[in-house]
Amino acid sequence: MSPLLRGLVLSLALLGGACASLSDTQRNRAASIAQAARSQVIDCSAANACAQPSALRALGDRAQSESTAQAPRHYALILDRGQDALLARLNLMRSARSRIDLQTYIFDTDDSARLVLDELLAAARRGVQVRLLIDQLSAIPDLRILAALSGAHQNLQIRIYNPSFGKAKLNYLDYAGSVLCCFRRFNQRMHTKLILVDNAVGITGGRNYQDDYYDWDAQYNFRDRDVLVAGPAAGEMGANFEAFWNARRSVPVERLNDVGRKLLKEGVPAMPVAEFKRPERVAAVSAEANDAEQVRERLVAPAMPVGAVKYVADLPQKHRRERPHGAAPAVPELKALIDAARSEVLIQTPYLVMSDAAQDLFRDLHGRTLPPQVIVSTNSLAATDNAVVYSMSFKYKRRYLRDFGFRIYEYKPFPEDAPVDYAALMPDGPPLALGSEGRFRGPSGSIGPSGASTRTQRGTRRQRTEPRPSFLSSGAASRLLPLKRAGVRLGLHAKSMVVDERVGVIGTHNFDPRSENFNTESAVVIADAAFAQALAASIRRDMQPENSWVVAPRAKPVVLSGLDYSLGKVSESLPLFDLWPWRYATSYEFVPGPDCPLPVAPNDPAFHQCYQAVGDFPEVNVGPKWLYTRLLTAFGAGLVPIL
Known part of the structure; x- marks a missing residue:
C-alpha cells in the first residue's frame, strides 16, 4: 500500500470512527436504557437456583471434599469429541447454582453458539449470575443480538475485550485504520478460553463457540481438544477470569458506540427468534444434556482422578508495554x-x-x-x-x-x-x-x-x-x-x-x-x-x-x-x-x-x-x-x- 493510499485509508477510518463515537452523555444514556430494560423476574425461588442435578457438576464437590491444602484432589476429563464438549457445556450450565463465567475468542450466531446463548439466558432467569466476555475481533457479529443481550436480564452481563474505535463490529476501514494507527494494540487479543461454573468445574482448551468446533459444520470441522477440571484449581480459573473482567479493556457492550447508538435509536430490541439450520440436531443434544445416564457414561465415567493441577494463564497486563512480573x-x-x-x-x-x-x-x-x-x-x-x-x-x-x-x-x-x-x-x-x-x-x-x-x-x-x-x-x-x-x-x-x-x-x-x-x-x-x-x-x-x-x-x-x-x-x-x-x-x-x-x-x-x-x-x-x-x-x- 502506497503512503498516499495508507494515509487516505487511515484518515477515512479515523474520520468514520470519530463520527460514530458517542459522547459521554450519550454513552451513559445508552447504558441507562439497557439497565432499565433488564428483567428482574427470577423463575426460581430455590436456594440452588433450581439447578439440574448433575453427576458432572458433582465432581467439583467431590474433589473439594477429598482435597486438603497439602494434597489437592481433582478430576480431569479429556474432551476430544466435539459433541461431548458441547454436551459437557450444556449440562454444566444447567447444573449451575450461583455463577457462570464464560470467556472466549470467537462467539458466532450459528446453531451451537445460539444454543449456548439461550442456555446462558435461561440460567440468568432462574437466578444464576452470568458473565460473558468476548474478544472484539470475533465477537457476536449481530448488533441486534448484542443490544438485546445488553438489556435482557439483571443477572446477565456481557463485555467486549479490546474494542477498536469503541465498537463491537468493525468494517473494512476500521480494520485498516486499526492496523495503520495502532497495530500493536489491535493485535493484542484475548485468546484465553474458559467456561467456569460455580468456581467448581471449569473447561479450557482450543474450542470457541462456532459450529466447526463441535463437528456441526457441513464443510470443515476442527479436530480439537478441551480439558474439564473439577476441584480446587477452578478457584485459580475464577481469579484469572476476574482479572480480565475488571481490566480496562473489557467494556460493557451497552457502552460501545455502535451498540449504544442502536439502543439510543431503538431501545432494547427483542432477542431475535432462533432459526436453527438443524433444529433436530439441536433438540437431540439438548435432550442428551438432561439425560443423566448419557452424562455419566460419556463424561463422568472417563474422568480421571488426579492430584495437583496448575492453571497457567496470562493476565491482561501482558498487553501493557511494561509487562509486570507474572503477567504472562x-x-x-x-x-x-x-x-x-x-x-x-x-x-x-x-x-x-x-x-x-x-x-x-x-x-x-x-x-x-x-x-x-x-x-x-x-x-x-x-x-x-x-x-x-x-x-x-x-x-x-x-x-x-x-x-x-x-x-x-x-x-x-x-x-x-x-x-x-x-x-x-x-x-x-x-x-x-x-x-x-x-x-x-x-x-x-x-x-x-x-x-x-x-x-x-x-x-x-x-x-x-x-x-x-x-x-x-x-x-x-x-x-x-x-x-x-x-x-x-x-x-x-x-x-x-x-x-x-x-x-x-x-x-x-x-x-x-x-x-x-x-x-x-x-x-x-x-x-x-x-x-x-x-x-x-x-x-x-x-x-x-x-x-x-x-x-x-x-x-x-x-x-x-x-x-x-x-x-x-x-x-x-x-x-x-x-x-x-x-x-x-x-x-x-x-x-x-x-x-x-x-x-x-x-x-x-x-x-x-x-x-x-x-x-x-x-x-x-x-x-x-x-x-x-x-x-x-x-x-x-x-x-x-x-x-
Whole structure:
C-alpha cells in the first residue's frame, strides 16, 4: 500500500470512527436504557437456583471434599469429541447454582453458539449470575443480538475485550485504520478460553463457540481438544477470569458506540427468534444434556482422578508495554517443561511457526548428548484453515528436521479414524460405508457422500481463523484450498503437549510467536502419569498412518545431493522469497506389506522401503504446487512477527 493510499485509508477510518463515537452523555444514556430494560423476574425461588442435578457438576464437590491444602484432589476429563464438549457445556450450565463465567475468542450466531446463548439466558432467569466476555475481533457479529443481550436480564452481563474505535463490529476501514494507527494494540487479543461454573468445574482448551468446533459444520470441522477440571484449581480459573473482567479493556457492550447508538435509536430490541439450520440436531443434544445416564457414561465415567493441577494463564497486563512480573506466565511455564524433558516431548499444534526463542530452545535441546525425541503433530496444507501460516512451516521443514531433530506428522483432511461422529457429519447425504471396527468411512477414507472421490472440492470460505487479523478474512486468504476429492474435511486445532509421558498440558497456546507476544493464553498442566499417557495416546492416534502423513528427508539423489542441499538452505534463509524448487523433505504415506507390517520412524533403515513419497502437498489441487506455495511463502515470511 502506497503512503498516499495508507494515509487516505487511515484518515477515512479515523474520520468514520470519530463520527460514530458517542459522547459521554450519550454513552451513559445508552447504558441507562439497557439497565432499565433488564428483567428482574427470577423463575426460581430455590436456594440452588433450581439447578439440574448433575453427576458432572458433582465432581467439583467431590474433589473439594477429598482435597486438603497439602494434597489437592481433582478430576480431569479429556474432551476430544466435539459433541461431548458441547454436551459437557450444556449440562454444566444447567447444573449451575450461583455463577457462570464464560470467556472466549470467537462467539458466532450459528446453531451451537445460539444454543449456548439461550442456555446462558435461561440460567440468568432462574437466578444464576452470568458473565460473558468476548474478544472484539470475533465477537457476536449481530448488533441486534448484542443490544438485546445488553438489556435482557439483571443477572446477565456481557463485555467486549479490546474494542477498536469503541465498537463491537468493525468494517473494512476500521480494520485498516486499526492496523495503520495502532497495530500493536489491535493485535493484542484475548485468546484465553474458559467456561467456569460455580468456581467448581471449569473447561479450557482450543474450542470457541462456532459450529466447526463441535463437528456441526457441513464443510470443515476442527479436530480439537478441551480439558474439564473439577476441584480446587477452578478457584485459580475464577481469579484469572476476574482479572480480565475488571481490566480496562473489557467494556460493557451497552457502552460501545455502535451498540449504544442502536439502543439510543431503538431501545432494547427483542432477542431475535432462533432459526436453527438443524433444529433436530439441536433438540437431540439438548435432550442428551438432561439425560443423566448419557452424562455419566460419556463424561463422568472417563474422568480421571488426579492430584495437583496448575492453571497457567496470562493476565491482561501482558498487553501493557511494561509487562509486570507474572503477567504472562504461560510461555515460561511451557518452556520450562520442555527444557526439563529427558526422553520425549510430544506436541500437537495447528500452526508450526516458531519464535526465535522457541527455536533456540529446541536447538539447544537437540544439541544435548542424549537429546529427547521431539514429535510434532500438526496440519498439512490440505487440512489447514490458514495456508499463509502453513507456508512458514513448509519453508523451515529442513531446519525442523535436521537442526531440531523433530519428527513431524501432518494431519490429513480426510482422516479415517478421528474422534468424530462420522455418520452425523453428512446426515442429509447418502449413507456412509461402515468400515472396520465400526468406523464410518466415505470413499477412500473421505468423510462425505458416496462417489465424492471423483469430484474436486472447491475452496470453502472461512469467516475467521485465529492466527491472523480479521482484516484479511475476505477473499482468497480466507478460503480453504481446493482438494482433489470432495467431502467434509477436518483440520487440527488442538493445542496439547506431553513431556516424558508424565506431564500433560492442554490449553489455548499454539506454540507460535502470536501466542508468545500478542495473545493472552491459558493452559492446564497436570503432572500425572495416567493422565499424560491418556493424552499421549490421543495425540498418537492422530499421527497414525490412516490419519496423518509423515514428513521426512527425501532419499538423496545420486548426483549433486550436496549442491542441492546447499542451494536449498541458502534459499530458505532469504527473508522473503524462497525459490529453490527441490526440497530437503517431503510427505510420505505408509505402505504396509509382508516386510512392513508396522509403521517405522523416518530414521529407520527400512523407512524408504515401507513409505511412499506423495509429494509436498498431498491432496491439494492447486496446479503448479511448488510455485503456489512459494508465493504464499513470499507473503507469509513478512508476517512471521505477528503469526
